[in-house]
Structure formats: structure tokens, C-alpha cells
Amino acid sequence: MSEHFLVRTATPEVVATRPGKEQEQKVASLDFSCTNILAKTCLGQITKMTDRYNIHSQLEHLQSKYIGTGHADTSKWEWLVNQHRDSYCSYMGHFDLLNYFSVAENESKARVRFNLMEKMLQPCGPPLDKPDDS
């Protein structure tokens, strides 16, 4: 369990830097879609590491990149929280779902959006009390 939490590194003050102008062209030419990035990491790592470790690190990479990617110890609560947060984001993104809620609740759209944002913090109540052994 704990190793999965290791993936989350503390955010440094400088969030990110990009290479200078010269290299930018190269970076920009790469497609940023996830498949390409995955393919790249796969190819880069197969040569270096054993397959077992490779799959493991790929998963870790996915889990850190895409919030909500499950792992062996995902609890029901975690899964549900992710489901809810994903849904709320979808509601806010799709204009007609927001309209739909706004009509049903008879609230302004800004209020519905605000309520959804507020619910994102803890959509399913507090987490379950975990035993400390993991």
C-alpha cells in the first residue's frame, strides 16, 4: 500500500520547466497524446529493465499521471470517490447537463456549478479508518 503513496512526490516550488527555445521544436513535434508517451516509455524501458519491473513501473507511471487509476489495494471508498469526482467534472463540462440540473433544482447555473465544486472535496464522506499494518 505504502509504495503507491510514494508515487506522489511533493510538489516543488518550481512546478515545471521546459527546455529552452532550441529544443522546443523537438518537444512540440511529439504528439502529446497518451498513447505516444506510453509507447515511448515502453520502448525506452524494455531495453533497460526486466519485464516484471517494467510493468510495475508502467503502472506506477499511469497511477501518477492519471488520477483514479486503480491498483490492487484500491478500496471501495477510493473507487467511489473517483467515480463521483469524474462525474461532477463531466457534469460541469457538458453544458446541457448543467442546464438540466439547473432546471431541475431551479437554481442558477453558477450556483449548481459551485455546489458541484463544493461536493468534489468529499463526495462520499470521510474515508474509512484503515488499520495501520499496510
Place this chain on the structure above:
Amino acid sequence: MFLYNITLQRATGITHAIHGNFSGTKMQEIVVSRGKILELLRPDANTGKVHTLLTVEVFGVVRSLMAFRLTGGTKDYIVVGSDSGRIVILEYHPSKNMFEKIHQETFGKSGCRRIVPGQFLAVDPKGRAVMIGAIEKQKLVYILNRDAAARLTISSPLEAHKANTLVYHVVGVDVGFENPMFACLEMDYEEADNDPTGEAAANTQQTLTFYELDLGLNHVVRKYSEALEEHGNFLITVPGGSDGPSGVLICSENYITYKNFGDQPDIRCPIPRRRNDLDDPERGMIFVCSATHKTKSMFFFLAQTEQGDIFKVTLETDEEMVTEIRLKYFDTIPVATAMCVLKTGFLFVASEFGNHYLYQIAHLGDDDDEPEFSSAMPLEEGDTFFFQPRPLKNLVLVDEQENLSPIMSCQIADLANEDTPQLYVACGRGPKSTLRVLRHGLEVSEMAVSELPGNPNAVWTVRRHIEDEFDAYIIVSFVNATLVLSIGETVEEVTDSGFLGTTPTLSCSLLGEDALVQVYPDGIRHIRADKRVNEWKTPGKKTIVRCAVNQRQVVIALTGGELVYFEMDPSGQLNEYTERKEMSADVVCMSLANVPPGEQRSRFLAVGLVDNTVRIISLDPSDCLQPLSMQALPAQPESLCIVEMGGVEKQDEIGEKGTIGFLYLNIGLQNGVLLRTVLDPITGDLSDTRTRYLGSRPVKLFRVKMQGQDAVLAMSSRSWLSYSYQSRFHLTPLSYETLEYASGFASEQCPEGIVAISTNTLRILALEKLGAVFNQVAFPLQYTPRKFVIHPETSHLILIETDHNAYTEATKAQRKQQMAEEMVEAAGEDERELAAEMAAAFLNENLPEAIFGSPKAGAGQWASLVRLINPIQGLTLDQVQLEQNEAAFSVAVCRFHNAGDDWYVLVGVARDMILNPRSVGGGFIYTYRLAGGEKLEFVHKTPVEDVPLAIAPFQGRALVGVGKLLRIYDMGKKKLLRKCENKHVPNLVTGIHTIGQRVIVSDVQESLFWVRYRRNENQLIIFADDTCPRWVTTACLLDYDTMASADKFGNITIVRLPPNTSDDVDEDPTGNKALWDRGLLNGASQKADVIVNYHVGETILSLQKTTLIPGGSESLVYTTLSGGIGILVPFTSHEDHDFFQHLEMHMRSEFPPMGGRDHLSFRSYYFPVKNVIDGDLCEQFNSMEPHKQKSVAEELDRTPPEVSKKLEDIRTRYAF
């Protein structure tokens, strides 16, 4: 089944609005997003009208929109954040009237996802950088710059991610020319997620975080973060640099706070509340949108609360330090999603629901007696300011844009007996709700009607000089006289015009620069500017029967079919051509095109003859009066008109304005058919004929000007306008009585009108809403309409209106009374009298709820009513107000087999319903007898245990969906009697359809169930269902085996039972197979096949199979929550399908959507698109550039006009 999707009316609700100088001229324009449509609007500062310049469907969800301008530039660009996983920058080209995608950078997956940016956009006010953010974690910054050729460049993205952080809003902070800075309202949820006690969640604070883009180091730094006291919902950036103190205003629940970094202390001011408000006192107040106005010397903000009150927010500064926030009540208007203050003093308001408005800001609210609230005023914690809402004082309404959103329900029927069916649309929310009747046609505004001494035959208008903007005379011809009216302040008869008044007139026009010509049966009268008159008399006994005139040419036809041609020479003299031409038959009509700018003459004359032909005759000096081409007609022609249309307004390099369009010859036939053919400008050949039936009378054609372009007014038993609008041809009927003759009209009051005659009246008309498909009549309602049914005998509608979070009239009155009493009681002994007076004033005060909103009662409070309405006059015949917290959700009108011939209305009502999580205190079915179709007589009330969400008549009984139960009820003396029940629908019955012994039930999330009623056993048995979960909102029967359904997410699906299904069940003698044979996972044993899947992109709330035009074929009509109306039509031939499939394929690759979303993946958003071809994409063919059109058409082995004809044909076959 293969279907073709056509949008009849695009969505009308606005989700975002931005303003800027998108054309690069001084004029300010507005770009609005209507969900998946981008539209450019231009408010005309002189007339105060908002014109739509361009509408583009982007086939993606526009989630954010921003305008920016590079430092020192004069033109604004548009940044679009969408669901495409890309950032797109658009530029508007006024010359081509199109948006050009100048940058498109991919950064993530498509779809509205949690961590894929697109939800928020913020630009640096100096236009140096743009930040695009997701709701969680990801934020990307792009640097914008110019290259050597002054083109806009965009950098690769710089990341500003922070994990486990939710973002509420992002804005660019105005820091002048220092490093660009962005302010984010953020919340970190990591601690809350790891704290089982829930304490951390309760203590989680929102933070205001500043991100700085270091232009020198090319990276983004999280500069500074500060926890906030309360949760904010959005930010307003405060002008900085040399214009103001910089920083941001945080709008949060009940407070507005100013923040800036450095040693600036926070300045906080509560949001004032309405005095004596009926709202739930526990409710907070938030601002929903804002607009900033900035000039060189001052700036202010207009911020609107969720009640619709606008406050003018100003900041007091002391040496660049903000010391005070001041709020002043400005005005109250309907709640908006976005507001734009324009430099010309207009305020554009995009309403959440209901019509959009353009206001003029008449006063800035500086010097009135309205109290000003200030952050410096001492207040106790939790206390706030109060103000009194009042009607508009500072704003003046100048224009209104009709908005159907939200369409809650729609039915199409010809209740008014007009041949063409009308659309009855229940739309709006709360007190702004309306029932609108839509008819296909252009709205006509009548500017003037005046009676004439007799019945005139014809009317023309002429200008006095070619440079004149407005017409000078109206000439009206009678059987034996001609009347000349001069146009000035008033319209009055004149005799000094030079026109001959004692004879009827055949035609008249301005000739050359400043001369006039009048053609009458005995000759031609040429009136020079100095009133010298030249007359040409007809030879012998011959008279002129027909004529055609333009600015330089006159052609007349004498009795016997002889053509005489006159042309004006450079000295202004009208010369007869040496030869005359004898036609083979009598001439019935003639037409000349306008002289093209910069040329001497129009080269073609069109002549219609009795022998059912139209001939094109050359007027070129080299082959003058030689026939060029001929077209045979199915009937005798009545009228001809050559116009140049379809050109976009273009300005060439020299700066000369002109249009490049095609020449069209319009032919009106005696049998009421209009033909439109393309006239080749070189050879005079006729090609590409389009046919349309207009009405029962012979078609007369008149050339008029509409939005600076030529248009044709065609008159049969109905008048039609043929015009080109946004590169599409429209042929639209006018919603007006029959007219006989017309001409264009321009005056100061009415720059683009029509003067027309109808019997003995002269009318001046204006057509303002070009491009609008429907003409609307609206009747106000009280609460949100939910559903309605049509009483088949009287055509009256029974409508149910229900509002959550609302008080009924009775409760409102009671609460008001209570508050008034409290007011009096709270007052001291000596103030009693004053308090009583105030209380009385409060009780008498009645602000219209349509503008001021209705009081919000809190969750679980419902107000509802049942209304019987005559939809033609809009008269409410009867209405039943339900008690507080009773909510009507379903309605049906039916007859019972055991209750005679009376019609009954059943209304399904829920009591004390809570929306989320759903719970209900009980339900009822109210039964009313429709006495004579005019009155709702209460019969009885049947208690049920859950919400009755659906009712349908079924074989002289009623089928009711009570929660998840499906029941049959019969009429009883005291209440409805339960006869039969099925418990196997999984969640909640939302709709019931019946055909024969079959019942099709839609579930709230599990799609459709086919149920068979076994009469002998009195059983309802589910025998088939669907394989996909669908959150069905509405469904419609297509045939015995086929159902169309729509879901919340904007998909339309058609499912069909396989051919062997129905037989199996109908012939299963015991029914045990269907009853006991449970399929996989407890589903029904038989499954329906999906035959059509299509993502419309807007939530569909009504579906109906109907014909829209008389004699047309049937189509499936859908309406969406955003106000869109569209149809799905079947292909009749395999060839057509093949053609459109290929066209769609080529369009996808040649003309990819503007928002960056892939078209195919958008239409396959939730389910892969199946068997539907997107006509909206195909019709974009017409807005492509000509060379692209050509290449696509070549791939299809056709010419571009053939392709457009195909597109037009399929549209007109089913709709308009």
C-alpha cells in the same frame, strides 16, 4: 434504416460570451458560444439591433472562451477551450466572413475529463500568455508572440500542475508589463482524503494562488498562495499597470473581497441583500457573472447576483493601494451566464434561460439617491447591507434575441387549421416560462398601413439620385391613373415629380445618375434632373404590353410580340436600338438584371413567352437582340427576375466593395411554382434548376434589398422571400397576409423595407429577423412547464407546471403577511405607525417575477399547477393550483370504458419530494373531468406509494408508472382502482407508450422494456428489453417493433425488435415462456437490436414522428434543452445514402471542425455512431472555399452546384 440529420433551428441558449474587435476595425463585436456552436454577433450602435454575422458549428463542447489581443495589436483573437484536448486559437476574417483556425495545439485526451485542461481559460491582459486549466491538477501556460511576419505564434506548453488540487476559477492578473501572472482559486483535497475523522475536510480552506510566468527563464512558478476565509466561486481581475491598482476581486458566498500581494491588506465587503426578501433566510448569496468596463480614466465592474440584481462595484484607492470597495445597486435584469459592456455604451446580457437582451446604459448610477455600500462602513460579523429592488433606472432595453432554451416539451400538430403544422413548445424556467407557438416563416413588422382611394395594381419606389441612400418617391399605379407620393417626414402626394398621372404605369425607375423613366402603355417618358422631359410614343395603334427596366436600359414589348430596346448613352440620352425583334409568340414577362458595377449594361434579357418558354436574349452590342438560350417550362411563366445572389460581401485590394455571386434567373409560373436557375454570366446558358411550389396563385417576383444584398420576393397565395444568408439559400414564407405587388423601400426610419399593396392599402413592411426559421408567439406561464397533452376534441392543451425550490401563490401571500406582522411587532411603541405604513407598502409591492425572480424556498419545497389553455389565443381557460410541496410530474387525457364519453385528465403528483437523494412522502393521481373541454372538474384523488412519473391511456383504462411499478388503473367512484401490476422495471418508470397489446416502458437509467398485456390472464409481462443502459428522457414509437429514444447525455437511439421476437410472444399460448424464462442477468429473454445511434450533443427532451410541411414525408423531430430543433429523415434511395456518406467522409477530412474535436468521435461520444449521416457537417460544404468545394465535388463525380442542390433537395423534401 439510414438516417440523415438536419438542424432546423440551432441551439439558442448562450453558454459563454466575450467581446472584442474581432474584425480588426473600430467596431466591437461579440462572440458567443451556444454549447457546440460559435457565433459572431455585431450590435449596431445606430439602430441598437444585434445582427448575427457568422454561425459555425464546431462539433465539440465549447467549455471556455476568451478574447485576447497581442500588445500593440488592433485585432482580437479567440481562444477556445473545448473537450477536444486541444487549445485552439481562431481569427475572424471579415472579408471571407469566416473563422480561421490559426493554432491548434494538442495536450491531452479528448472528452470533458477531470484532469484534461479546457474547463478554464485565462489570458494575460496584455495578451502575452494564456493559461488553460482543468478542474483538477493540470494547468498549462502557452506563451503568445509574433514572428518576423507579424503572425501570431504560440509556444510549447509550460506545466503548472499541482496534484490533488481542485480549481474553481482562473484569471489573468493585470500586472502591466511585468511577468504575466495568473490567479487561481484552488483547494487541496489530499488531507481530507486521508483523514477518517472528517475533521480535515471540514477545515479545508480554499486558497488563492498566484502563478507567475517567468518570461526570461521560460517557466511557471507558483509564486504565492494564501488561504481564504470562505469559499469563492469566481474571480474578477482588477485593471493594473497604469490603469489601476491590479489584484483580484474574489466573489464568494455573501462576500466580495479584494486581494493583492505585497502589503496590501484584504478589503472585504458583504453582498447586499434585498430588503424583506421571501427567500429562505439560510441561503447565501453569490455573484454569478460580471463585466468590466475600463476607460483611460476610470474603471468599474458590474456584478450580478443569483437573484438578478446588478451591482456596480468600484474601488477607492490611495496611492495605488485599495482602501475601499463600494457597491451600488444598479438595476435588476434576468439572471445571466455572461455580460459584456461595450464601448458604445451597450450591455449585452446572455440570459441563462429565456431571451437574451441588449441594453443601453443610459446612466452610470453616479448621481442618484441610491445608497452606496462600502467596505469601510462598520458592520458586525455576519451582518449585511440591505437594498430595495426597483424597476430599471440606469438601463434601457433596446433589443431582444429570442431564446427557446430550455425546451421542456414540444408537440407538433395543426391545431390552428392552417395546413402547415405548428410547433407547440413549452419552454423556460420558473416565472420566465412561456408556451410558444412556432410557425415556419419570417416575422414581418408592419411599419405603416395607409388606405388608398382605389385598388392599385402596382407600386414602385425610386431614388432621385444614384448616390442617394433613401428613396424619394413611391409611385402607385391604378387602372387609369398614377399616383406619386413623396417620401419625407411624412408620405404625401406630389404633382411636380414629372411623372404622367393620367395613365396607368407599367414600370418606372431611376435612369443613369439622376434621371427618371416612366413606362406607360402609350410610350416612355424620360424625365431629366432639370425636369426636361423626353417622350417616346408607340408607333401606330400598338401599345406597350410589357417592359423591363434597369439603371441604364429599357426594353419594351409591343402588342404582337415586338421587342424594342433602348440604352442610355454617356450623355444621358435614351437611344433606341436600330433593329427591333419579333418574338415567335406573345410576351408575358421580361426581366433585366442590374447593371454590374463599372459596366455599361447588363448583357442579358430574359423573356417569358406564351408558348411555355423562357428565352435569354443578348444585349451585347456585338450580337444585340440575338437569342442565346432557351428553357422550356412545365407551365406558362408569370414573372421573371434576374438577381445576383449568394456572393459574400467582399472588399478587394483596391478597396472597392462589391459582391461576387452568381446570376440567378427566377421564374414564377402560373401554377404557383417557382424555378430558380443559374444564368451563366458569359454564355447566358441556363443550368441547375431548383423547383419549389409556393402556393395556389401565379407567382409574381420582385427584387428587393435585404442586408445589402439582392433578394427576391415571390408572391403567390403566400409571400416568400428568397435570400442568401450566411452562404445558404433560404426560401422562407412571410408570416403575413397575402400581398399583390411590392417593391423595395428605403427611408430614414426604415432603411431596408418593402412597400407592398394588398387590396386597397399601401403597406410598409420590414423583415428584421433574417435567418430565423420560425416565427414565434409566446404566452407566459407561471412555473417551469413539464409536460402537456392535447385534448383531441377541442385542441386545448392541458399543461402541468412544476417548480422545485419555490413557493405557491398561497404560501407566498401567507409569508408576506407574516413578515408584515413581524415588521409591525418589531417596531417600538412610537414607530408603530410608521412600521404599519411600511408593512402595508410591502404588502402592496409587487415586482414582476419574470424579471426579479421568484423567491427561493429551499430544497424540497415545490409549487405546481395544472393549466387548461387554448393554444391559439393563449387564453388560460382553467387552472388548478396544487398545494405547497405537491409537484405534478405526469399528465394524460383519456376516456374510460366504464365512464361513458367523458374525457378525464389524470395528473400524477408527488408530495414532499426530495431530489437528491431521491425520496418522496407519497404520491397521488388527481382525476379531473374535462367539462366541455373548458373546465377541470375535480373528481377524486388516488393515493399511490411513489412518484407517478408517467401516465398513458390504454384500452379504456390508464397505465401508470408509480416509481418502479407499472400498473393498470380503472375508473372508480371514490378513486382509481388498481387492476394489474408489474414490478420488474428496475428503477423508475419515466415514460409509457402503447401500441396494440404492447406497452413500451422507459426506465430512468435502463433503457426500454417491451411489455405485453395479456388480457385474459390480466398480466403485464416483460418480453424484451435493450442491452445498453440508457438514461432515457423521452421516447417515441416509430412502428410496431421500433422505438426511438433519447437520453440525458444527448444521444438518439433507435432500437428494433428482431423479426422473430414478436411472433414468438404473440403466439406463446400460455405466456409462461416469457413469464418464467429469465434471460441473462435477470434481463428479459429477448433483446432488441440497436439500429441507429447518434450523438446530438444537447439533451433531448422531446421526440416526435411527424410531417412538417404539407405533402412532405415523415421525419423524426427532436428538440433540445439548449433550444435546438432538428430532424432525422430516412434516405429513400441507396444512391442518396451512398452520395451523402461519401460527402460526409470527404467533409470530415477536408473541413475538420473548428474546435479541434474530431467529428466522428464527437458523434460517437457515448455510443459509436451508427447509420446516421450528419447533415450539419455536409451542409458546411456551402461555406467552404470554392477550390475546396471543387475538389470535394470532383471526388464525388459532380460539380459544386450539383452537390448544393442535393443538400437543398433533401432538406426541402422534409422540412425547410
